[in-house]
Amino acid sequence: MQRNPSFPCKLLYFFLIALIMATAGCADRPQNQLPPPPPQSQSYTMPNTNLTMNQMNKALDDIEIKSKDNQWEQAKGSANDLFNLNDQLSTHITDANFRNNLLQNISVLKEELEKSSPDQKTVSNQANLIRNMLKDAPGKIMIYQGKLD
Numbered sequence: 001m002q003r004n005p006s007f008p009c010k011l012l013y014f015f016l017i018a019l020i021m022a023t024a025g026c027a028d029r030p031q032n033q034l035p036p037p038p039p040q041s042q043s044y045t046m047p048n049t050n051l052t053m054n055q056m057n058k059a060l061d062d063i064e065i066k067s068k069d070n071q072w073e074q075a076k077g078s079a080n081d082l083f084n085l086n087d088q089l090s091t092h093i094t095d096a097n098f099r100n101n102l103l104q105n106i107s108v109l110k111e112e113l114e115k116s117s118p119d120q121k122t123v124s125n126q127a128n129l130i131r132n133m134l135k136d137a138p139g140k141i142m143i144y145q146g147k148l149d
Contacts, residue, residue: 067123095140
């Protein structure tokens, strides 16, 4: 039996071609690509809006309690807190009409407390009106999707 001297060369060529083809095939695949992040939930809202609305309800409770005890100066402080909290919340409310009405009702409450002799019934009615508006606020809050930059 005579051996073909070109056999080892053919084997070497075959091996090199297979290696090149395997390397070329791997080059088509993306390198260490991370999977895309999961989409945000459709009902995701800014986390601090619920906290802000809870703080607004607490301020309304404080106003009503302090007005019943004729502690008008302390009630004014809570009304200022309510006004500032509304500024935080209003940036997330999409319904301009709702946003303006809420601001107007808070302003009416604040103006009543600024009077020399505020009417406790008016203060209570206005606080209840604002509280009812806050119950509707979650449906008016902007829905955030994707990155929260």
